[in-house]
Amino acid sequence: MEILLKKHATEEESSSLIFMLSQVLPLNKQFIKYTAEHTFPLCLKKGKTLLKPGEICTHIFFVKSGVLRCFIKDEKKEITTWITAEGEMVASISSFIYQRTSMESIQAVEDCDLLALSYTDMEQAYLKFPHFNIIARKLYEKYYVDAENRALIARLKNAQKKYHHFLNFQGHLANRVPLKYIASYIGIRLETLSRIRAKRSFL
Amino acid sequence: MEILLKKHATEEESSSLIFMLSQVLPLNKQFIKYTAEHTFPLCLKKGKTLLKPGEICTHIFFVKSGVLRCFIKDEKKEITTWITAEGEMVASISSFIYQRTSMESIQAVEDCDLLALSYTDMEQAYLKFPHFNIIARKLYEKYYVDAENRALIARLKNAQKKYHHFLNFQGHLANRVPLKYIASYIGIRLETLSRIRAKRSFL
DNA sequence: AATAAAGTTTGACTTTAGTCAAATAATATG
DNA sequence: CATATTATTTGACTAAAGTCAAACTTTATT
Numbered sequence: 001m002e003i004l005l006k007k008h009a010t011e012e013e014s015s016s017l018i019f020m021l022s023q024v025l026p027l028n029k030q031f032i033k034y035t036a037e038h039t040f041p042l043c044l045k046k047g048k049t050l051l052k053p054g055e056i057c058t059h060i061f062f063v064k065s066g067v068l069r070c071f072i073k074d075e076k077k078e079i080t081t082w083i084t085a086e087g088e089m090v091a092s093i094s095s096f097i098y099q100r101t102s103m104e105s106i107q108a109v110e111d112c113d114l115l116a117l118s119y120t121d122m123e124q125a126y127l128k129f130p131h132f133n134i135i136a137r138k139l140y141e142k143y144y145v146d147a148e149n150r151a152l153i154a155r156l157k158n159a160q161k162k163y164h165h166f167l168n169f170q171g172h173l174a175n176r177v178p179l180k181y182i183a184s185y186i187g188i189r190l191e192t193l194s195r196i197r198a199k200r201s202f203l
Numbered sequence: 204m205e206i207l208l209k210k211h212a213t214e215e216e217s218s219s220l221i222f223m224l225s226q227v228l229p230l231n232k233q234f235i236k237y238t239a240e241h242t243f244p245l246c247l248k249k250g251k252t253l254l255k256p257g258e259i260c261t262h263i264f265f266v267k268s269g270v271l272r273c274f275i276k277d278e279k280k281e282i283t284t285w286i287t288a289e290g291e292m293v294a295s296i297s298s299f300i301y302q303r304t305s306m307e308s309i310q311a312v313e314d315c316d317l318l319a320l321s322y323t324d325m326e327q328a329y330l331k332f333p334h335f336n337i338i339a340r341k342l343y344e345k346y347y348v349d350a351e352n353r354a355l356i357a358r359l360k361n362a363q364k365k366y367h368h369f370l371n372f373q374g375h376l377a378n379r380v381p382l383k384y385i386a387s388y389i390g391i392r393l394e395t396l397s398r399i400r401a402k403r404s405f406l
Numbered sequence: 407a408a409t410a411a412a413g414t415t416t417g418a419c420t421t422t423a424g425t426c427a428a429a430t431a432a433t434a435t436g
Numbered sequence: 437c438a439t440a441t442t443a444t445t446t447g448a449c450t451a452a453a454g455t456c457a458a459a460c461t462t463t464a465t466t
Contacts, residue, residue, distance in 0.1 A: 072355065079358050081351065094348045126337065133336040134329065140343030145297045147350035148284065152275065154357035155282050155390040159423070178443060187358040187390075189424055194445055362453070381413060392454055397415055407466105414461070421454070432443070 009115060011036045017062040017115050020087055024135045031129050038121040042114045044068075050090075050106040050114075057095035057102050059116040063088055066112030067173065069181055070104050080185040082150065083109070083173055089139065090114075109177055154187040162186040163196050212242045212318060220265040220318050223290055227338045234332050241324040245317045247271075253293075253309040253317075260298035260305050262319040266291055269315030270376065272384055273307050283388040285353065286312070286376055292342065293317075312380055357390040365389040366399050 011018075014036040021027060021035075042061070044050060050068065051057050067085045070092065071078045081104065084090050095102035099119060125132045149169060156162045166186050167174060174182070179197075183190040214221075217239040224230060224238075245264070247253060253271065254260050270288045273295065274281045284307065287293050298305035302322055328335045356368045369389050370377055377385070382400075386393040 074360055074364070077360065079355065081355060081358075093344070093351065097344045097348070126340075130333050130336070133333070133340050137329075137336050137340040137343060140340060140347055141296070141300045144343055144347050144350055145300070147347055147354060148296065151350060151354035151357060152282065152284060154354060155284075155387070157277055157280065161277070180443080184358070190444080191425080191446085192423055195423095198445075383413080393414080394416085394455080395453055398453095401415075409464100409466080411464070412462080414459100416459080417457090419455080419457105422452090423450105424452080425450070426448090428445105428447085430443100430445070432441100434441070435439085436437105 007040075008037050009035075009039045009041050013041050014039050014115060016064050016087070020062070021135055024138050025131065028129075028131070031125075031132065034125060034128065035117075038125070039115045039117050042116050044108040044112040044114060046108050046111050048108050050108070051092055051095070051102055052105055053103055054101050055095075056099055057092040057106075057119075058099075059118050060089055060091040060096055060122060062115040062117070063090055064113040064115060066114075067109040067176060068106055068112060069109050069177070069185075070106050071181075071184070072104050078184060080181045082146075083170065083177055083181060083185055085173060085176070089143075093143075109181065150185075153185075159186075159188045159192050160196055160199075162188060163193060210243075211240050212238075212244050214239045216244050217242050217318060219267050219290070223265070224338055227341050228334065231332075231334070234328075234335065237328060237331065238320075241320060241328070243319045245319050247311040247315040247317060249311050249314050251311050253311070254295055254298070254305055255308055256306055257304050258298075259302055260295040260309075260322075261302075262321050263292055263294040263299055263325060265318040265320070266293055267316040267318060269317075270312040270379060271309055271315060272312050272380070272388075273309050274384075274387070275307050281387060282390075283384045285349075286373065286380055286384060286388055288376060288379070292346075296346075312384065353388075356388075362389075362391045362395050363399055363402075365391060366396060 011032065017039065018027065018032055018035060039062070044066070050061065053073070063084060063086045065086045067083065068090050069080050069083045070090075071080045073079075090106065092102040092104045092106060094100075095104070096119060126136070153162050153165045153169075156165060163182075163186060166182065179193050180190045183193040186193075214235065220242065221230065221235055221238060242265070247269070253264065256276070266287060266289045268289045270286065271293050272283050272286045273293075274283045276282075293309065295305040295307045295309060297303075298307070299322060329339070352372060356365050356372075359365045359368060366385075366389060369385065382396050383393045386396040389396075
């Protein structure tokens with residue numbers, strides 16, 4: 001994860017992150033200032049990777065615009081484990097929270113505008129702003145529910161149901177992300193997904 | 204979720220929960236006292252349900268002993284979404300955190316000794332003990348990683364790999380939980396699981 | 407201890423989705 | 437704008453896992 005961390009974000013540049021966090025709980029001035037001063041704007045072109053297996057995920061990212069995916073190699077095939085668009089946080093969570101090497105890759109599916117926050121600055125924020133623990137706790141609650149949901153999709157009985165469930169929960173991504181990623185995300189082959197879509201369009 | 208909440212736990216009865224939490228972060232006396240006074244011991248016999256679909260998950264449970272599972276009905280079949288043994292927390296998280304009706308059921312796989320904490324008492328604890336937000340945040344981090352892991356299992360390419368992955372991460376449950384639950388947990392049929400086990404025993 | 411119930415294994419057969427290959431369509435790039 | 441690249445669709449075939457049924461084993465229950 002080699003990132004060009006020239007200078008930190010302006011309050012303008014960090015405003016979308018601030019907005020998202022303020023919807024969880026009201027924020028005070030100092031925290032808003034801290035956030036701007038410790039986050040770094042970053043552009044990532046489509047196809048580029050943010051994190052490779054073996055690296056440690058030293059930063060967590062807020063997605064200002066674009067789509068990213070996380071994937072794991074299983075033999076020769078890739079398994080997409082999540083797909084995230086603007087307004088959400090992105091990291092290899094297990095690598096980030098334990099600061100150990102990642103099994104996962106993170107890649108831009110579209111050109112992305114991100115905001116980076118380092119692990120150490122985040123830890124500092126927990127200490128400096130006890131309030132931030134509450135925000136983080138609530139965000140984790142939400143992300144935990146999402147993760148459960150992803151687990152459920154892949155266990156559904158047949159391919160139709162999996163895709164249907166995906167459409168219900170992340171339908172906005174259906175025409176924004178190549179089929180191969182959606183297919184591996186829901187645990188089927190892209191040819192199978194293509195056939196399901198062909199069927200569905202007659203309904 | 205009709206629970207016999209006669210009287211709250213003694214410090215002795217809540218000690219295993221206190222021990223688990225204290226491994227996340229050191230606890231102060233008041234918090235330990237609060238925990239004992241607001242948790243309620245509860246026995247659940249094998250096969251009994253702790254939560255049914257349509258109910259709201261008003262309590263979160265610490266498992267002192269035993270095994271529980273959570274499942275969702277998909278048509279006629281049940282999908283086991285997690286299996287948890289002693290030392291961990293149990294709830295229908297999405298129902299609990301948003302206090303809305305659950306899609307899931309929670310059932311004892313073995314006779315269980317639990318400790319119940321209500322949603323309101325937990326919210327109070329967040330307010331009374333800001334420190335508790337840090338603990339909860341760290342627990343969510345861990346549970347999030349577990350949930351990601353469950354999602355990965357179900358997406359693996361073939362049945363062998365799924366079971367192998369299960370053995371790696373929850374092998375201690377392999378001979379404690381009926382095959383049908385493990386099978387639906389990893390997203391295969393119990394006959395398929397039985398055949399995999401037959402093969403593996405020759406290796 | 408005897409019986410019932412629940413759990414597991416095995417076999418025969420079916421279905422679904424995976425694989426491989428090629429054609430077509432849509433997007434990116436010089 | 438032309439060409440290359442990437443994405444999607446479709447077809448024919450295969451393999452893996454699902455289904456149904458029955459036997460067998462283990463665990464509860466009276």
